[in-house]
Amino acid sequence: MFTKPLFRFVPDGTRIRFMNGRFAGLAVSAVLSIGSLILFFHPGLNMGLDFRGGVVLQVETPQPANFSALRGALAEAGLNDAALQAFGTGKNGVLISLESRANAAQTQTAINEAISALNKAAPGSKILSTQAIGASVSATLFAQGLEALGLSFVMILIYIWFRFEWQFAAGAVTTLILDTTKAIGFMVLTRIPFELVTIAAILTIIGYSTNDKVVVYDRVRENLRKYKTLPLRELIDLSINETLNRTLGTSGTVFLAALPLALFGGPALSGFAWIMLFGIVVGTSSSIFIAAPILLFLGEKRLRRTNAPVKK
């Protein structure tokens, strides 16, 4: 362990013909992404407080929470929209959420009513946290986040175009967009709430995925210069195989870093970490099965001709 490496993911000289699976890869990706888009519109994301607006109180009751008594007390106080949910590992944690109110003053009144109802139903309860966000604020945040994300895609497109060829840029950005849609589909299915923190998770996986694509593309670019006559299809396969240990190694470290967070990180972090884990798997496989095939389709004739005429 202190001198020589103990393991490797794949032996040297591995030659898996990834491009044979290009249609399968693209088809699976298309199905997943279209499915995710459908899920996005119906039933839609589980919008967290940041983007939905409203009130969330995290409380801890002295005895295991009696949900029906709590619900009754809240309804009696006129808070018919209150939703209750258990949280945390113990039985005493309850999340009370309320819909967005017409204005700030009404929101504060609702918070006070909920607290007094809680104290009536379960005296001695502790308010662990209060969060209230107006609906107008959340709409701005959402729009701003999307705009920034779009612009950063444009930036990636321009840089890769500048450093590589347009086929590489188009392949990378298309794949990134597909990755993002899948992450959204994953969130709809798992009901992980979509919040500002989630945007941070998506940003991280996009950053990670970009990294991965650039590394594979970089090897393709290098091999294009090195093997002037090799057909692009074989050349891409060769490049992926050559970088496979690195791809799996980097994915492995990031995956290992995120895994404990997903399992034991507590409610604040686990949603974030699950999205990360999903993103790592998707980002790694999309470099091989999406970004590379797109490059193959776009560049089959053009990339070879510009460098050297294909013999045969």
Add this chain to the structure above:
Amino acid sequence: MLYFSRLKTFGILLLCGLGLLLSLPNITPRPGWWPQAAPWPQVHLGLDLSGGSYLLLQLDTNAITKQDLNTLVDQARQTLLAARLGYTGLRADPANNRVLVHPLAGQATQAMAALNKLVTFAPGAGSASVALSTLPDGSIAIAIPSATRAARVSQAVTQAITIIQRRIDGSGVLNPSIARQGQDEIVVQLPGISDPERVKKLIGTTAHMTFQLVDTNAVPGQPLPMGDEELPFSNAPKESLPVFSTVAVDGADLENAQASTDPQTGQWVVNFTLNSLGSREFADVTAANVGKPFAIVLDGKIIEAPNIREPITGGSGQISGGFTARSATDLALLLRAGALPAPLSIVEEQSVGPELGADAIRAGALSLAVGFVLVLVFMATFYGLFGWFANVALVVNLILMLGILSVMGATLTLPGMAGILLTLGMAVDANILINERVREEVKNGRKGLAALEAGYKRAYGTIFDSNVTTLLAHITLFIFGSPPVRGFAVTICAGIVTSLFTATVLVRLLTSRWYVARRPASLPV
């Protein structure tokens, strides 16, 4: 590859040392001999870690406009009266930010000339206080220009910040942060407070106190006489009293207020002192109205309405409204700090109790530590000695990031910590790339040093492109994103820059030192 000039080696070590120095304040407490003025840069803990409250407040700008227009109506009335000009339909038009008045036929020019006195230029203001124009129906519009209104709002926000600051300081909360955001919003962050509801009340109360005479001639059940208003009691919202709208004494003339117990009744009261102007007004009003009830009004609600027993000339008085120790202390604090220029509403609120913060830290910190150790073990198993070099670089990277974030005064939240961990996971990517390259070179038949040289050189191109792409994407996010996204983007950018340094430069230094010392026959790849 092997050659590092003395200067360069020194520079690299200096940078690492500097990082350690800058991150120290986060680990050790501030020593007593450290000069007060010298900075002690620390990463701030976000609400989810420290507990506390975050409030986004919005100033009611419509209330300011309404106030200003009411003042303008008064001024217009007095001006026209002084010029002995008749008028009809004098009223505020809040929708258009103006006051309308219809002069009598044939007096339009004189009225215009008289009202022209209202147009003043405050020193430093870019626009006139008001602008006059004649409407097609012959009435005169006295409008507040939008630039003047914006300046007025901005001034009110500044004033509100000062007052909030005073109120919070008086309540004993440590390290509050109060900042303007946008046109009319104020962000207040209060780390580590235990009773958010109390602070919310302290901040959200306008605390405009007035003394108004009760109209004893008004008949209950009959419409209110002109110039009266019906105000509710603060402790009994269903009861109310008719009072004269004209403010007899304004709380703005208050000089001091203190909570204490009344020696006779033992109840909590608030004692106040007025300034000289207020004292004179108070003396005049009380002298003229002995025996009549006098209402003490806070934000449109009557606290109490005692009868005036004798003229109060000393300028000091007492409010007793059935207070508790806490409510008396808070009212005194509010009165001392002054009234807000307009009501504030809480648009967004986030409060985290100290227990939750502690739990979150424990679960989060533990899993972050486990993740970090897993990355170290992974690198050691898969890359052997070179993996250990990468691990050293990783620890240095963590220290450097902490240093940079401290200097920037960044706020660290739980997701931010997760972001840092993932940046570290990605930071070893550079070392993985280098090691894989060196290995390939060895397979291609290169020996020792030649393989190292070629491996590093080839890997640099890849490392450069992949990191610049990610960096550019996050810089874009930083420029165009909303504040929370920005914080995250900054963390990742800092991580990319430090990891480039540690993973390539520092690891290369370690590798070359090792190579020179050992001169190994083959590389451990």
